[in-house]
Amino acid sequence: MNLFLQRFIIFLGAAILQRSGFDIIWPNFQAPAIMIALVVSLVFILGFEQGLAWSLLAVLIYSLLGRGDLFVVYAVVVAYGTSFLSRRLVIERTLESGLVLAITSVLFTLLFYGVLFGVAQETLPTFMMMILNALQTLLVFPIVFILLQLWERRVRNSFMSQFRGLRT
Amino acid sequence: MALTVYGLVFLLPDRVGTVFRGILAPIATPFQGIASWSAFEVRTASSFFASIGNLKRENERLERERLGLFQQEARLRELEHENELLREALKLPNRVGSEKLSAEVISRNVNGIAMDITVNRGTTDRVRVGLPVVVGDGVIIGRVSAVHLTSSEIRLLSHAESTIAARIAGTAIQGVVRGNHGLGLVFDMALSDEVLQPGAPVVTSGLGDALPKELSIGEIREVRPSFDRLFQQAVVAVPVVMGDIRFVSILLTPEP
Numbered sequence: 001m002n003l004f005l006q007r008f009i010i011f012l013g014a015a016i017l018q019r020s021g022f023d024i025i026w027p028n029f030q031a032p033a034i035m036i037a038l039v040v041s042l043v044f045i046l047g048f049e050q051g052l053a054w055s056l057l058a059v060l061i062y063s064l065l066g067r068g069d070l071f072v073v074y075a076v077v078v079a080y081g082t083s084f085l086s087r088r089l090v091i092e093r094t095l096e097s098g099l100v101l102a103i104t105s106v107l108f109t110l111l112f113y114g115v116l117f118g119v120a121q122e123t124l125p126t127f128m129m130m131i132l133n134a135l136q137t138l139l140v141f142p143i144v145f146i147l148l149q150l151w152e153r154r155v156r157n158s159f160m161s162q163f164r165g166l167r168t
Numbered sequence: 169m170a171l172t173v174y175g176l177v178f179l180l181p182d183r184v185g186t187v188f189r190g191i192l193a194p195i196a197t198p199f200q201g202i203a204s205w206s207a208f209e210v211r212t213a214s215s216f217f218a219s220i221g222n223l224k225r226e227n228e229r230l231e232r233e234r235l236g237l238f239q240q241e242a243r244l245r246e247l248e249h250e251n252e253l254l255r256e257a258l259k260l261p262n263r264v265g266s267e268k269l270s271a272e273v274i275s276r277n278v279n280g281i282a283m284d285i286t287v288n289r290g291t292t293d294r295v296r297v298g299l300p301v302v303v304g305d306g307v308i309i310g311r312v313s314a315v316h317l318t319s320s321e322i323r324l325l326s327h328a329e330s331t332i333a334a335r336i337a338g339t340a341i342q343g344v345v346r347g348n349h350g351l352g353l354v355f356d357m358a359l360s361d362e363v364l365q366p367g368a369p370v371v372t373s374g375l376g377d378a379l380p381k382e383l384s385i386g387e388i389r390e391v392r393p394s395f396d397r398l399f400q401q402a403v404v405a406v407p408v409v410m411g412d413i414r415f416v417s418i419l420l421t422p423e424p
Contacts, residue, residue: 016196019275019286020203025211027276027411064185064192065200066277066321067284 003155010151011058014038014144019065022136028125029133031112032071035062036137037144039078040105044097044145045152048083055079074115078108102141109137186314193290193316200274200319201288208273208414266380266419268302269293273414274319283327283347285310287416290318300372300379300419303408308332308372308383312418320418324410325353325385334385335373336364342373345385345404353386353404356394364391364402380421 018034038058043051059075085104086097113130124130219226271287289295299312301322310330313323323330330347334355343358355370368388374381386406394401 012192012196013199016199016203016275019277020200021207023276024204024207024273025214060188061192064189065196066275066286 006155007054008057008061011038011054011061014058015062015065018062026133026136028129029136030116030125031109031130031133031137032062033109033133033137033140034144035059035071035075036078036108036112037105037141038148039075040082040101040108040141041145041148043079043082044086044101045149048079048086051083052076052079070115070119071112074112081108098142098145101145102138105137105141106134109134189314190316194318197274197288197290197316197318200286201272204272204274211412266421268417269295269420270415270417271301271320273416276411283324284313285322285324285413285416286319287322287418288319289418290316290320292317294420295320295418298378299421300383301416302383302419303413303416306383307407308379308385309406309408309410309413309416311379322416325406326351326410332379332385333373333375333377334370336388337369337371337382339368342375343399345370348403353406355388355402355404356399358400358402360393360398360400362400364388364400366391366402370404378421380419 014034018032022029022032022034035058039051039055042055042058045051046054055075055078056072059072063072082101082104085100110130113124113133117124269289271289271293273285274288275286277284277286287301295312295315297312297315300308301310301312302308308325310322310324310327311332312320314321324347325332325345326347328347332345333342334345335342336355336358341358341362341364343355345353345355348354355364358364366388370385370388372379372381372383372385384407386404389403389405391400391402393399
């Protein structure tokens with residue numbers, strides 16, 4: 001299957017899980033935990049340029065499934081922030097890097113509330129709700145990160161095996 | 169390249185967004201249905217376990233309410249019968265009931281406190297923009313704001329841009345009910361010399377827009393003067409928890 005189509009299906013799945021799963025179970029959480037974790041993971045795994053491009057596709061799908069125009073803009077900030085941080089992280093030290101990125105996702109979740117309040121002038125939920133939302137991102141991030149990394153490795157291996165099959 | 173596409177979609181959300189939304193919605197709706205069903209089941213199960221401790225108290229409260237409603241129902245039946253007789257005597261036409269189309273919530277928007285929901289009915293089910301959406305026997309919760317092939321977006325009354333004409337049931341007090349930034353509803357524009365009683369039921373007045381009249385909205389709570397002191401405002405308590413809504417009915421009112 002085409003790489004674009006594969007990624008489109010994954011992003012559509014993530015957006016549906018966020019909109020029709022998480023947002024129904026926890027209707028008071030306003031920061032989309034899965035999408036934040038997805039953008040951070042994509043930028044870290046694929047690098048800034050590719051990561052940003054694919055992140056934009058993911059958040060556009062998310063936005064098209066409902067209304068979330070503010071998050072589309074915010075995703076660019078998340079991508080830039082992650083890229084800035086990931087240049088300072090050693091990729092080989094996966095555990096430490098993963099931990100720093102998980103904390104970054106939590107901070108981006110809390111910052112989103114600041115954006116909602118400051119830019120969109122939305123009414124914020126209670127402080128406890130924001131903390132629980134941040135905790136949700138902390139729990140969701142490793143799952144999204146590991147699944148995405150495994151899938152990217154599989155894609156890379158399939159490309160490599162295609163090259164190995166070529167005769168020069 | 170990605171930024172250009174992104175800019176194009178973001179800068180022209182109404183034109184481009186609607187086209188893409190129209191394409192994506194029919195593909196996503198079945199999967200959203202499955203995901204939302206699972207999510208609602210999880211939510212129901214977790215709230216059941218959380219509420220075990222409150223069951224006894226809740227049961228007593230419901231029993232009291234049941235007895236109250238039993239008496240109220242008997243009285244209403246009597247009034248309904250009387251109303252029919254009077255209508256017949258005065259040769260008034262009967263009220264036209266709207267056809268109800270049941271729908272299930274398949275997603276919720278996070279921008280704001282659950283102010284928009286998506287349901288699994290669309291143009292194929294004769295849904296149009298502006299149709300009222302109710303729960304239970306006729307408690308209005310919002311209106312259809314966008315329609316796709318197999319799904320529709322509902323803007324809840326609590327949305328900051330929602331406004332409907334309303335009145336206090338059983339009186340001539342007219343006003344408008346508008347959303348209070350996702351937090352609840354406000355009954356506004358009531359004249360300052362009118363008496364707004366806490367607990368009085370608020371219903372749609374049917375004036376100004378294509379909504380049927382006498383759909384229940386909620387009841388009056390705190391009354392206060394408006395900012396310019398020309399009118400009165402009141403907080404409206406709604407009988408449903410917006411976050412718990414799973415099934416709704418769309419009233420297929422005739423086109424104006």
